[in-house]
Amino acid sequence: MGCVNSTPVKGSEHSTAAEILHASGMKLGRLSVQGSFNQYEGMSKEKEDGDKATGVVQAGEYKITYACVSQRGHYPDQPFKANQDAVLVKPDLIGSGDHHLFAVFDGHGECGAETAFFCKSKLPQIMAEDAAALRADPPAAIHDALLKVNAQLHESLFDDSLSGTTACVVYVNGSELVVSNVGDSRCVLAVRNGGGVTAKELSWDQTPFVDSEVERVQQAGARVLTLAQMEGDKPLGKIWTNEMECDGDPPRLWVKDGYYPGTAFTRSLGDSIAKSIGVTAESEHVVHKLGGDDAFVVLATDGVWEFISSQRAVEMVDKHGDNLVGAAADLCAESYRLWLTEEKRTDDITVCVMKFSRQ
16 A cells, blocks of 8 residues: 555454554554664754754744754664654744744654655645735634645645644744644643743643543544454443553544544544544644743654653753753653653654743
8 A cells, every 4th residue: 555546444354453553554552653763873853945953043032042853763563664753944934034933743654754744845835825814813824724734635646544644833923932733742831930940731632532532523423442442352431541541552533333544643634534533633722922931842743742741851851951952852862762661662753942032
């Protein structure tokens, strides 16, 4: 099954839910377990239009220094699998000098890398095309842009029937941050608190661990079950509490009479089959006005958040001071190490750190 003109797996050739997910290229085990290469060989700095992984932009009265690092995962059965994460940095998006776009994308499925790159390429184009709307109502403009990206992905040459990507977007609008989220990547603000920092989440994970999300997708016809429940090894009903205590078997979304799509998130771009059971590209947003105690933001894919809490992440980054590349690389490396203490494989891991200093 390839990325172009391929046929989605329906379950007729495989006997268990796990086998079907493996055949379709979906992620098994915990929420994300794709990748290749070891911790050091896979470490790379993302480049956007020739720019380096680090940079400085001005926004209102703030100088924003940023650094991004992406770590390909370790996946023994697929040693040449591409990194399905993507990171976007687009300074001066609409030509006014203090409007900048940052985003991370976490692709999944057989065409995960292609869908993540497609969305990374299209989002800034669509947002910049209607600069007036973006200036007038940034949250609404980003929401509509993400829906347009999703629609274009459905119409593209890529088979997104069982492939897609999450997206967590930070739009710097002068001295405010507009955070729009689709899926389970996350944006966390570090706020100075005496000699340390306190984490403030500017997005929330959209997964079946959220009761309101479960209710919404069930109303659309989804079954919400773990793999063990699908295979009859555990009783039906809500047997999960939170991600940290799911024993590597999170609740997933399934069509009424099939062993697919098996998504462990409730919102995404792409995933055309999952759209029929309530998985939506509708984003949720937070607008935050920067204040004097706001130190930095950690924007990362769920390869980080699988084993590291928001609070621990900001504490790790804070220890590195102005060495943002070192901070992002350290967070990637520690996430990678923790994955391998629990499993034989890891997720792709991407971190972008944005540090604020008032001028």
